[in-house]
Amino acid sequence: MNFPSDVLYEKELSWLSFNERVLQEASNPKVPLIQRVRYLGITSNNTDEFYRVRVADVSRLAAFSRDAKQKEIYRKLLTDIQDKSRDLQNQYEAAYELVLRDLRKAKIYLVRESQLDENQAQKVSDIFREQVLPELSPMLIDKDHLLPEIQDGCIYLGVKIVNTDDGISYALLNIPSDRVPRFIKIPQLAGRRGHVFIVLENIIRHNLSQAFRGIFDIKTIEAYSFKVTRDAELELGEGIDQSLINRLAKSIKKRKQADAERFVYDADMPEDLLSLLRKGLGLTKYDSDMSGGRYQNSKDFMDFPNVGPAYLQFKSMSQLPQTLIEDTAGSIFEDIRNKDILLYYPYHSFDVVIDLLKTAAIDPQVKSISICLYRAASKSKVMDALINAKHNHKKVNVVVELHARFDEEANIAWARELTAERVNVTFGVPGLKVHSKLILIERQEKGSLKYYTHVGTGNFNEKTANLYTDFSLLTYDQIIGKDVAKVFDFISYNYRTYKFAKIAASPRNNRSHLTGLIQTEIENAMAGIPAMIDIKCNNLVDADIIHDLYRASDAGVRIRIICRGMFSMIAGQAGLSDNIEAISIVNRFLEHARVYIFYNGGKPGYYISSADLMTRNLDHRVEVTAPVEDPDLQQQIQDIFDIQWCDNVKARVLDKLQTNKFRQTHRGEKVCSQEAIHRYLLTGKLPTTVIRQRKRRQKDLAKSFNVGKLSKTAKSSKAK
Numbered sequence: 001m002n003f004p005s006d007v008l009y010e011k012e013l014s015w016l017s018f019n020e021r022v023l024q025e026a027s028n029p030k031v032p033l034i035q036r037v038r039y040l041g042i043t044s045n046n047t048d049e050f051y052r053v054r055v056a057d058v059s060r061l062a063a064f065s066r067d068a069k070q071k072e073i074y075r076k077l078l079t080d081i082q083d084k085s086r087d088l089q090n091q092y093e094a095a096y097e098l099v100l101r102d103l104r105k106a107k108i109y110l111v112r113e114s115q116l117d118e119n120q121a122q123k124v125s126d127i128f129r130e131q132v133l134p135e136l137s138p139m140l141i142d143k144d145h146l147l148p149e150i151q152d153g154c155i156y157l158g159v160k161i162v163n164t165d166d167g168i169s170y171a172l173l174n175i176p177s178d179r180v181p182r183f184i185k186i187p188q189l190a191g192r193r194g195h196v197f198i199v200l201e202n203i204i205r206h207n208l209s210q211a212f213r214g215i216f217d218i219k220t221i222e223a224y225s226f227k228v229t230r231d232a233e234l235e236l237g238e239g240i241d242q243s244l245i246n247r248l249a250k251s252i253k254k255r256k257q258a259d260a261e262r263f264v265y266d267a268d269m270p271e272d273l274l275s276l277l278r279k280g281l282g283l284t285k286y287d288s289d290m291s292g293g294r295y296q297n298s299k300d301f302m303d304f305p306n307v308g309p310a311y312l313q314f315k316s317m318s319q320l321p322q323t324l325i326e327d328t329a330g331s332i333f334e335d336i337r338n339k340d341i342l343l344y345y346p347y348h349s350f351d352v353v354i355d356l357l358k359t360a361a362i363d364p365q366v367k368s369i370s371i372c373l374y375r376a377a378s379k380s381k382v383m384d385a386l387i388n389a390k391h392n393h394k395k396v397n398v399v400v401e402l403h404a405r406f407d408e409e410a411n412i413a414w415a416r417e418l419t420a421e422r423v424n425v426t427f428g429v430p431g432l433k434v435h436s437k438l439i440l441i442e443r444q445e446k447g448s449l450k451y452y453t454h455v456g457t458g459n460f461n462e463k464t465a466n467l468y469t470d471f472s473l474l475t476y477d478q479i480i481g482k483d484v485a486k487v488f489d490f491i492s493y494n495y496r497t498y499k500f501a502k503i504a505a506s507p508r509n510n511r512s513h514l515t516g517l518i519q520t521e522i523e524n525a526m527a528g529i530p531a532m533i534d535i536k537c538n539n540l541v542d543a544d545i546i547h548d549l550y551r552a553s554d555a556g557v558r559i560r561i562i563c564r565g566m567f568s569m570i571a572g573q574a575g576l577s578d579n580i581e582a583i584s585i586v587n588r589f590l591e592h593a594r595v596y597i598f599y600n601g602g603k604p605g606y607y608i609s610s611a612d613l614m615t616r617n618l619d620h621r622v623e624v625t626a627p628v629e630d631p632d633l634q635q636q637i638q639d640i641f642d643i644q645w646c647d648n649v650k651a652r653v654l655d656k657l658q659t660n661k662f663r664q665t666h667r668g669e670k671v672c673s674q675e676a677i678h679r680y681l682l683t684g685k686l687p688t689t690v691i692r693q694r695k696r697r698q699k700d701l702a703k704s705f706n707v708g709k710l711s712k713t714a715k716s717s718k719a720k
Contacts, residue, residue: 007546007550007570007573007576008543008546008568008569008570009567009568009569009570009656009658010077010080010568011054011539011541011566011568012050012054012055012058012077012081013077013080013081013084013658014541014565014566014567014568014658015050015054015565015566016050016081016084016085016088017567017658017660018564018565018566018567018584019043019046019047019050019088020088020091020660021584021586021652021660022039022042022043022046022586023039023040023043023088023091023092023095024586024652024660025039025586025587026039026040026043026095026099027091027094027095027098027099029102032311032312032313032314033099033102033103033106033308033312034304034306034307034308034312034313035313035314035588036099036102037099037103037301037304038301038302038304040092040095040096040099040298040301041298041299041300041301041302041303041304042299042302043092043298044092044298044299044301045299045302047085047088047229048153048229048299051229051261051262052152052153052229052230052261055078055081055261055262056230056261058074058077058078058081059078059261061074062074062075062077062078082290085262085290086290089264089290089292092292092298093292093293096293096298106308106309106312107193107194107195107308108194108195108197108307108308109194109195109196109197110183110197110198110199111186111196111197111198111202112198112202112294113198113202113203113205113206116186116198116206117189117190119187119190120186120187120189120196121206123186123187124186124198124203124206124207125206125207127184127186127203128203128204128206128207128210129207129210131180132176132180132200132203132204132207133207133210133211135176135179135180136173136174136176136204136211137174138159138171138172138173138211138212139171139172139173139174140169140170140171141170141171141172141276141280142169142170142276143276143279146280147172147277147280147281148172150172150228150281151174151228152228152229152230153227153228153229153230153299154174154175154177154227155174155175155177155201155225155226155227156172156173156174156175156225156226156227156228157172157173157175157201157204157205157223157224157225157226158170158171158172158223158224158225158226158265158269158273158274158277159171159172159173159208159212159221159222159223160221160222160223160224160270160272160273161212161216161218161220161221162218162219162220162221163216163217163218163219164217164218164219165217166219168272169216170273170276171212173204173211173223175200175201175204175225176200177200177300180200181200182199182200182300182303183197183198183199183200183300183304183305184197184198184199184200184203185197185305186198195305195307195308197305199295201223201225201295204223205223208221208223209221222270224265224266224268224269224270224273225265225266225294225295226263226264226265226266226269226277227263227264227265228262228263228281229261229262229264230261262289262290263277263278263281263283263289263290264290264291264292265277265290265291265292266291266292266293266294267291267292267293268294269291314588317346317347317675317678319346319347319348319349320347320348320678320681320682321348331359331363332352332355332356332359333359333363333443333452336452336474336475336476337476339630340473340474340475340476340477340628340629340630340633341473341474341475342471342472342473342474342628342630342633342636342637343471343472343474344469344470344471344593344636344640344677344681345458345465345466345468345469345470345471345472346465346466346467346468346469346589347469347677347678347681348681350462350465350466352472352474353382353439353454353460353472354381354382354385354462356439356441356452356454356474357369357371357382357385357386357389357439358381358385358388360385360389360394360441360443360452361385361386361388361389361392361394362388362392363443365443365444365445366389366394366441366442366443366444367394367395367442367443367444367449368394368395368396368397368440368441368442369386369389369394369395369396369397369439369440369441369442370396370397370398370399370438370439370440370441370488371386371397371398371399371438371439371440371460372399372401372434372435372436372437372438372439372491372622373398373399373400373401373411373414373460374401374434374435374437374459374460375410375411375459375460375461375464376410376411376414376459376460376461377461377462377463377464378410378463380414380460380461380462381462382460382461382462383414383417383418386398386418386423387417387418387421387423390421390422390423391421395424396423396424397423397424397426397488398418398423398424398425398426399426399427399428399434399488399491400414400415400418400425400426400427400428401428401433401434401435402415402427402428415427426491426492428491428622429490429491429494429622430494431620432494432507432620432621432622433616433620433621433622434491434621434622435610435611435617435621435622435623436487436505436610436622436623436624437454437455437456437457437458437459437460437472437610437624438453438454438455438456438484438487438488438624439453439454439460440452440453440454440481440484440485440488441453450476450478450481451476451478451480451481451482451484451485452474452475452476452481453473453474453475453476453477453480453481453484454472454473454474455472455473455475455480455484455503455608455624455626456470456471456472456473456608456610457470457471457472457592457593457594457595457608457609457610458470458471458472458592458593467589467590468589468590468592469589469590469591469592469593469674470592470593471593471595471608471637473608473626473628473633477502477629479501479502480502480503480626480627482501483500483501483502483503483505484503484624486498486500486505487503487505487622487624490505490508490622491622502626502627503624503625503626503627504607504624504625505622505623505624505625506611506617506618506619506620506621506622506623506624507618507619507620507621507622510609510611510617510618510623510625511544511545511618511619513625514545514596514613514618514625515544515545515548517596517598517600517605518533518545518548518549518551518552518557518598519548520598520600520601521533521552521555521557521598521599521600522551522552522555522557524557524599524600524601525552525555525556525557525705526555526556528705529601529705530599530601530602530701530704530705531552531555531556531557531558531599531601531705532557532558532559532560532597532598532599532701533549533552533557533558533559533560533596533597533598533599534559534560534561534595534596534597534638534641534645535559535560535561535562535563535595535596535597535613536561536562536563536591536593536594536595536596536641536644537561537562537563537564537594537595537612537613538563538564538565538566538591538592538594538612539563539564539565539566539567539612539613539614540561540563540566540567540568540569540612540613540614541566541567541568541613541614541615542613542614542615542618543568543615545613545618546568546569546613549569549577549580550569550576550577550580552579553576553577553578553579553580554576554578556579556704556705557579558579558697558700558701558704559579559580559581560581560582560645561580561581561582561583561654562582562583562584562585562591562641562644562645563582563583563584563654564584564585564586564590564591564592565584566614567582567584567654567658569582569654570656571654571655571656572655572656573656582653582654583645583647583651583652583653583654583663584651584652584654584660585644585647585650585651585652585673585674586650586652587650587672587673587674588674589674591644593608594608594609594610594611594612595607595608595609595637595641596609596625597637597638597641604634604638605627606627606628606629606633606634606637606638607625607626607627607628608625608626608628608637609623609624609625609626610623610624610625611623611624611625639680639686639690640677640680642686642690642693642694643671643673643676643677643680643686643687643690644673644677645693646671646673646687646689646690646693647663647671647672647673647676648663648664648670648671648689649670649671649672649673650672650673650674651663651673668688668689668692669687669688669689671687671689671690
């Protein structure tokens with residue numbers, strides 16, 4: 001079956017559709033109010049990263065493509081991105097006003113400088129003089145000189161000063177939100193109850209003339225906020241050695257001078273000041289230039305203070321014990337030897353992994369620990385355990401990925417600290433990011449070395465393990481251990497050829513492994529054998545994988561996809577993807593796990609992976625996909641997937657136009673999957689809706705397939 005080029009949805013536009021789903025949560029009155037404020041911050045932060053990375057990439061392709069047709073395609077895409085971004089900006093402003101209104105109802109106030117009473121005004125002036133003024137460095141600008149360095153993602157005030165002689169001057173102020181809190185609490189109005197906050201830039205506006213004291217004879221002075229988002233890509237030479245740290249540090253600094261990709265400004269900014277800034281930034285018609293509200297850089301809303309009654313925030317969700325570990329008196333190594341262990345964060349505690357590393361650090365029988373570090377917490381117990389292991393004379397090998405975007409500086413710091421402690425630090429593979437989530441522990445047992453292995457879908461980061469849903473498999477399977485040892489060997493000696501017995505690893509065989517499993521389902525469907533695929537991932541954009549799934553659908557394979565972010569497939573379209581359904585779930589936890597389930601003629605294969613279905617993950621990174629073979633753990637993965645599939649509260653249907661319509665609520669119980677999974681892991685009971693859905697699916701399969709005979713769909717596929 002051949003597919004035309006228009007059966008793929010542009011991944012950049014799909015990403016904007018994902019961010020719209022986040023923004024929907026900010027507008028949803030059923031979401032606790034303080035969390036809605038934070039969703040505004042998440043939306044803003046996501047947008048910044050989108051322009052730094054994805055739009056910057058399209059801009060480079062548009063600028064440097066030698067093919068005129070391709071250049072025009074990229075320019076058209078940039079225009080489409082601008083149009084969609086402006087629409088989202090309007091939605092954002094509406095959501096912001098809605099949130100402000102609901103905050104006021106809850107007696108939480110964000111005030112402007114013009115709304116201050118005398119007592120509040122004095123307090124704001126004191127804060128300005130004591131905390132803010134020492135941090136300000138005004139920069140004068142004019143049409144005859146280049147703009148001073150405008151830093152990526154920072155908030156600026158563009159200032160217009162009219163002197164008493166009617167001369168006009170312009171200046172910039174960098175808002176020091178990295179040194180002074182963005183939201184500052186001030187006294188309430190006399191006789192009123194509640195919480196009053198003023199944002200940092202409004203404190204500056206209230207005292208604006210003081211920032212230019214003694215310089216101008218001011219008649220009027222006005223300030224308008226703006227923000228610039230720059231290209232975040234780093235260009236580095238080839239070769240991995242110690243000097244890479246220094247070269248990378250220099251490259252990070254270059255981000256400050258990179259091309260501007262987005263310019264967002266206060267819609268009330270006067271045209272003369274706006275024109276001066278546009279010219280100074282060198283913006284073209286293909287760069288995103290959009291007006292907005294009074295406040296920019298709303299990502300700080302992610303850290304909005306916890307104030308007001310408890311119901312304004314999510315109810316706490318207790319972490320559940322991993323009974324195979326916490327109900328036994330033996331060591332964690334004994335527990336893993338007895339039975340594979342599956343952790344699902346944040347429902348289970350990441351402390352299990354920390355305990356594994358701490359135990360390995362002091363266990364006399366442990367000889368070595370190897371780990372891949374992509375992102376770590378700023379105060380990392382993982383790192384403490386690894387350093388302690390070195391102090392206890394273990395061989396410790398840490399693969400530090402210096403190119404983990406926006407965590408480069410943190411990883412440089414960790415690399416330096418680990419090296420200072422004489423830990424063996426490896427900087428990955430030239431041209432390939434090491435994105436695997438692996439731990440390999442070698443332990444002396446009965447005269448031979450045995451492997452204890454961790455394969456996961458998420459980072460070794462205590463902070464994000466409380467916010468992201470991810471799987472960790474802890475196994476004593478020696479075949480998997482030997483395979484993972486080969487991955488670590490490949491990272492050090494990437495010119496060697498490796499074969500894996502159970503795992504699949506990018507760039508070696510992850511793609512061929514997945515396509516082979518899809519092909520098996522196609523062949524089964526064509527033979528009249530029930531064939532199904534369940535996929536849970538962050539992004540599905542690889543064209544070849546999508547086309548394979550289209551072929552599978554055409555052959556009669558039933559495919560269910562839960563995709564959080566970018567989704568380039570067109571699901572549920574007659575004649576193309578009739579047998580594919582897709583949803584996306586956005587809720588309090590970030591859905592980050594990657595799971596691939598293949599029915600395999602009634603002997604299902606279950607796989608967890610660090611790899612999304614993206615070309616970069618399958619071909620240009622070091623990624624690992626591992627089987628989960630324990631029947632109890634397989635059932636748990638299937639149960640979790642089915643609970644999520646039955647979500648009728650937070651699930652959006654991924655339709656052809658990605659309109660983000662919520663799934664229709666059927667009669668019966670409502671299923672909010674994240675809450676339902678917590679109850680399931682606590683009690684072992686599935687929602688009634690899941691049980692009914694499984695029965696319906698089995699009946700549908702029985703009708704669609706006749707074992708040993710070609711279905712009509714399969715005959716059609718074979719004829720093509």
